[in-house]
Amino acid sequence: MPGRAVVAEPPGPGELGPAHAAFQHARSLADRGAFPEAIAEYQEGLRAAPSDRVGLLGIARAFELAGDPAACVRVCDSLLAQRPEDLDAWRARAEAYRALRNPQELLYSLTAIARLDPSDRAVQIERSEAQEITGETRAAYETLHALLRIDGPDARDPTLYLRLGDLAARLSMVGEAEAAYGRVIELDPARTRDVTLRRVRLLMESGRPDLALERLDAGSAPGPTTDPSDDTMLLLRAEILSRAERPAEARAIYEEILRKEPSSAVAVAGTAHSLMEEGKHSEARELLRSSLGRIPRDERLVLLLAEAESGLGNRDEAAREVEHGLELLPKSGSLWIRLGELDISREDWAGAGAAFAHAVELDPGNASVLLRAGFVAERRGSSTEALSWYDRAVQIAPHDGNAWTRRGLAQLASRQPEPALASFERALLIDPESDAAKEGKKAAGQKQRELAIDRQGLAALRLEAELHRPVTKNDLFVSLRVPFEMLDSVIAAMGRTPKIDVYRLPSAELAELEQASVRLITSAVERWPGGIEPGSLSLAEIAALHPGEASLEQIQRLFAYLEAVLHLDIRPENLELTPDVEELARQAMSAGGDDRTAFELVRDLRIGIFKARLIQTVERAGGAAHAPLPTLALGGEAAPAATVAFATPAALVAEPHFFPHEGVVGLVATPPSGGGTHGAPRGGAPAGLTPISHRRGADPIRCIGCGGIAAITHVCGAPICEHCLGNFRQCPKCCYPVDQSNAPIGGPDRPVARVAPVHPSPRPPLPTEEAVPEAPRGSPTRRERAAPKDSRGGPEQDDDEEDETPVRPPREPRPPREAAAPARPVVAPPSIAPVPTVAPARPPRRMRTDEEPRL
Structure with missing residues (x-):
């Protein structure tokens, strides 16, 4: 419709008072085309009369004629806020939005004009056109149908009846469309051919191709207005x-x-x-490829070629054909939509999002494309972006129930149950039978209740941390004002324990939990600088330390993650480190402090708890060294063989430098005694530790920790060398302490061995049971033989450590053969006589094998 200039009534004498002269001058300037000067004069007059209707309408007209429709809209809206029934203001507003090409706001203004002036038939026709543009097809049909029922000059316009028939055909109203098309032929018989084509197409679209063919044959019969060869x-x-x-x-x-x-x-x-309908996709592809070489590029041919490739199973080739077509037709919205659909079929969500973004840019008023863009954004995991697409869709098509339903689902995924409930209710107003909207409304109500329970459960956890005791229902009812019917649900929500498998977490969720663990543990260490006692970091304490915007589900999941990581069985032989973790481990070991806990590593290095556990494992396993290097014997004398000496737990207590924990077995190399076999052991390795005998000529058994030559076998079966025994407190394989608690037999009364390096050559055979003579009465005890001599040659006396167990003398070795190396001292089997227990120097305490706080 052509634009209408808004002409205000000329003011009467004395109507405007002091502003009269300014408005009259401004009007004359606007009539001469001096719009900036006219606007300045109107503003000068409006300073004296800011709410004057004539001045506001005049400056709005000047803004619109000066090419600033946005300013015109602002003036009209301010005037309509005071006078909502001002018809001239509504007309000026419609002119401004017509210039801005905003069909939604134009329709809003035309609706107001139609209500204030129902006799304006031109406004009704334009309103119907605006309704059709905005997708309100039924409203456009009803507006035009109501206009044509009233007798007037427009009631005999065949063009309006043709448009009415097209609207009815789009709404699948076959009878109404046929009646409108018949009225067109009555008013203008020259349009018979156009009407015949429309009637045939209507029958074809309504699913009656047989009737459409009959109507076409009847309409194409020889006559003055038809041409069968058309x-x-x-x-x-x-x-x-x-x-x-x-x-x-x-x-x-x-x-x-x-x-x-x-x-x-x-x-x-x-x-x-x-x-392609006959299944000949290959022939169709060849025809299209040959035709595209001689026919100008047409989007229909490109779309059909992509369909032929898809029918042959070549979806990648189909996408390439569409992309090639877009190089020549970059403004084709149909090609961008088809490319997005092909990307969806290939699950290329990033490519689909880009394709639909181009399609929306080319056709911003297409609600169907906006809904597809929102669907792709949802599949990419961006609920916020999806919600923005759906918001635009419901603005363009407010009568589309599917758009409101999709918007509600996106709001529900974004944890916005209240707006989602409103969207589902709007969808049900449009389509009361929509199952998706009904299910969504039910889910939104349930989500509202779950979020309320979640908030109350989180508040209950923080109250429990404040009270330092478990909360009761009375605490919830009185202190938190929880409704009575929700008490059981809140208590149950507090006790939820999600299961976490650290190794199966998605990378994004793992990174999020690691960052949350850094913030939480840093806050905990700052709150308890003296250290976190085992069992003190409860779920309630974590809720109190966590920021207020977190949900109960997030806090429980973080707690489950911390618990799972702290209980992981991380062993060096199964460890695979990424370069960043290796670098962090080097930084941690360079900074010193081998006894730092995992929480301290988190605080110092600002890393997650899982990386801290990995670094701890690297620190504990990285202290192993190679086996003792061979040494040349100088002076022509052979180096004496290392021996194995025994020490009781009480003796270990007396040597704090050996191992800091009482009751823990210490295993170190003992230098050989001065002579003979008096320093030879009689009991072998301690309980749970078995000496290893290496066969001559065979490959020596290697330590599982450092690869050196093993000396003993742990109770778990792991070979361990003397270096690892002396420098580490735990077995490299099972991580249990190397002490008597691992022994399958015996107890604290069993002697503890100081194991010396075992020579790789085989030991001499043990004597038979009958060959060992019984120790005579009065023989020296085991401690007397091992104790150093005093100045008189006798053993030193110790009143607190007496052991009267006799030790049987070893057998005399057999005479060596000629040209044979001297035999090694023979180790006699341990005596079966009971060994009296010795009271420890200090009360034994339980050894802590894990210094981490336990959740």
């Missing part, structure tokens, strides 16, 4: 035959048209489509 009629006939599942006949018509016009893109497209 290509339009032939193409329509071929399309009807395709709809009637008669592709061979349709292809024959298309081929006839191609013989007359080889460059007809419609005929090529119809032929290719009929070939």
Whole structure:
């Protein structure tokens, strides 16, 4: 519709008072085209009368004529806020939005004008057009139908009846469309051909191709207004035959048209489509490829070529054909939409999002494209972006129930149950039978209740941390004012324990939990600088330390993650480190402090708890060294063999430098005694530790910790060398302490061995049981033999440590053979006589094998 200039009534004498002269001068300036000067004069007059209607309408007209419709809208809105029934202000507002090309706001203004002036038939016609543009097809039909029922000059316009029939056909109102088309022929018989085509297409679209073919045959009979050889009629006939599942006949018509016009893109497209309907996708592809070389690039042909490739299973090739078509037709919205659909089929969500973004840019008023863009954003995990697309869709198509339903689902995924409930209710107002909207409304109500329980459960945990005792229902009812019917649900929500498998967490969620653990543990260490006692970091304490915007579910999941990580069985032989963790481990070991806990590592290095556990494992396993290097014996004398000496737990207590924990077995190399076999052990390795005998000529058994030559076998079966025994407190394989608690037999009364390096050569055979003579009465005890001598040659006396257990003397070794190396001292089997217990120097305490706080 052409723009209408708003002309205000000329003011009467004395109506404006002091502003009268300014408004009159401004009006004369606007009539001469001096719009900036007119605007300045209007502003000068409005300073004296800021709410004057004539001045506001005049400056709004000046803004619109000066090319600033946005300023015109602001002035009109301010005037309509005071006078909502001002018809001239509504007309000025409609002119401004017509210039801004905003169909939604234009429709809003035209609706107000139609209500204030129902006799304005031009406004009703324009309103119907605006309704059709905004997607309100039914409203557009009803507006135009109501106008044409009233007798007037427009009631005999065949163009309006033709448009009314098209609207009815789009709404599948066959009878109303037929009546409107019949009225067109009555008013203008020259339009018979156009009406016939529309009637045939209406029957075809309504699922009656047989009736459409009959109507076409009747309309194409020889007459003054028809031409049976018209290509339009032939193409329509071929399309009807395709709809009637008669592709061979349709292809024959298309081929006839191609013989007359080889460059007809419609005929090529119809032929290719009929070939694909017969399942001949390969032939259709070849036809389209050959035609695209001689016919200007047409989006229909590109779309059909992509469909042929998809029918052959070549979705990647189909996408490439569409992309090639977009290089020549970058403004084709249909090609961008098809590319997005192909990316969806290939699950290329990033490519689909970019394709639909281009399609929206080309056609911002297409609600269907906006809904597809929102769907792709949801699959990419961006609920916020999806919600923005759906918001635009409901603004463009407010009567689309599917758009409101999709918007509600996106709001529900974003943890916004209240707005989601409003969206579902709006969808049900449009379509009361929508199952998706009904289910969404039910889910939104349930989500509202769950969030309320979540908030109350989180508040209950923080109250429990404040009270330092478990909360009761009375505490919830009185202190937190929890409704009585929600008490059981809140208590149950507090006790939820999600299960976490650290090794199966997605990378994004693992990174999020690691960051949350850094913030939490840093706060905990700052709150308890003296250290965190085992068992003190409860779920309630974690809720109190966590920031207020977190949900109960997030806090419980963080607690479960910390618990799972602290109980992981991380062993060096199964450890795989990424370069960043290796670098962090080097930084941690360079900074010193081998006894730092995992929480201290988190605080110092600002890393997550899982990386801290990995670094701890590296520190504990990295202290192993190689086996003792061989040493040359100087002076022509052979180096004496290392021996194995025994010490009781009480003796270990007396040597704090050996191992800091009482009751823990110490295993170190003992230098050989001065002579003979008096320093030889009699009991072998302690309980749970078995000496290793290496066979001559065979490969020596290697330590599991450092790869050196093993000396003993732990109770778990792991070979361990003397270096690892002397420097580490735990077995490298099972991580249990190397002490008597690992022994399957015996107890604290069993002697503890100081194991010296075992020579790789085999030991001499043990004597038989009968060959060992019984120790005579009065023989020296084991401690007397091992104790150093005093100045008189006798053993030193110790009143607190007496052991009267006799030790049987060793057998005399057999005489060596000629040219044979001297035999090694023979170690006698341990005595079966009970060994009296010795009271420890200090009360034994339980050894803590894990210094970490336990959740």
